[in-house]
Amino acid sequence: MLGRPRNLARPRLEFLKLVLFADFSKNIMNNFNKNLPYSQPAAPKSEMSTYIVIAIIAFALGLGSGWLWTKKNVAPVDGTKNTQTTEDADKTVGQIATGDLATGNSILVKDQTAGIEVAVEQVVLTNVAWVVVREDDGAGKPGKILGAQLFDAGIGAGKVELLRGTEAGKTYYALVYSDNGDRAFDPKLDAPILDSVSQPVMAIFKVN
Numbered sequence: 001m002l003g004r005p006r007n008l009a010r011p012r013l014e015f016l017k018l019v020l021f022a023d024f025s026k027n028i029m030n031n032f033n034k035n036l037p038y039s040q041p042a043a044p045k046s047e048m049s050t051y052i053v054i055a056i057i058a059f060a061l062g063l064g065s066g067w068l069w070t071k072k073n074v075a076p077v078d079g080t081k082n083t084q085t086t087e088d089a090d091k092t093v094g095q096i097a098t099g100d101l102a103t104g105n106s107i108l109v110k111d112q113t114a115g116i117e118v119a120v121e122q123v124v125l126t127n128v129a130w131v132v133v134r135e136d137d138g139a140g141k142p143g144k145i146l147g148a149q150l151f152d153a154g155i156g157a158g159k160v161e162l163l164r165g166t167e168a169g170k171t172y173y174a175l176v177y178s179d180n181g182d183r184a185f186d187p188k189l190d191a192p193i194l195d196s197v198s199q200p201v202m203a204i205f206k207v208n
Contacts, residue, residue, distance in 0.1 A: 105193055107131065109174040109203040116165040118147070118174065118205075125153050129193060130177040130185050133160050135170065142173040142202070148185040166207040175202040 104126040112119055118133045130148045137143030147162035166172055177190045192200040 105129070105176055105195070105201045107174055107176055107201060107203045109205045111206045111208065114166045114168045114207045116162050118160045118162065118166065118172070120149075120151075120156075120158050120160060120174065122155065122157050123151050123176070124155050125151055125176070127153050128179050128183070129153075130179055130190060131158075131160055132175050132177050132185070132187075132192075133162060134173045134175060135166075136172065142175060142200075145187060146172075148177070150179065150183060150185070168208055169206075171204060171206050173202050173204055175200050 104124065106122075106124045108121040108123070109118065110121050120131055123131055128150065130150055132148040133146045134142040135144050135146055146164055146166070147160045149158060149160040151158065160174070176193045177185070177187075178193050180186075180189045182189075192202075195201055
């Protein structure tokens with residue numbers, strides 16, 4: 001949709017000023033000629049041509065001012081700005097959360113200090129789900145479960161309280177698990193949510 005000039009009153013006012021100035025100049029010349037001691041013949045065609053030229057120049061200046069004002073104030077319509085905004089949004093989403101936009105589930109957990117709870121910076125869920133914190137099994141994979149917290153669908157943030165505190169220098173995992181409807185976590189009934197390539201939706205973080 002084409003953008004519209006925010007204000008065209010200013011160029012129109014400038015054009016009106018130029019026309020009034022030309023008319024004012026003409027009246028001064030007529031009054032001057034009437035006060036001469038001898039009779040003044042009718043204005044020759046060359047004088048009328050001068051007035052016409054002045055009027056044309058005033059019109060051109062007003063039209064040019066309006067065009068410049070419009071060009072300055074009309075929003076771009078080539079879609080470049082929108083494309084750039086979309087690209088920036090995609091980059092931001094990639095930085096905010098680890099997950100899969102295709103499934104609508106993602107999670108972000110930043111590196112943090114050791115303690116008996118884990119801060120979840122952001123979690124995006126299509127349905128009610130659990131954020132489950134697991135320690136590393138020593139082989140670079142999620143191991144024992146340390147704690148779980150239920151989150152509602154949508155965009156949220158919060159904390160997961162742990163049965164055993166995290167330790168500095170170690171790596172941990174925050175996985176998203178589905179809820180079977182009883183709102184009570186059971187690793188045998190509630191399974192990890194997978195992304196579009198059948199990988200668990202999770203965030204890996206370190207503790208210092």
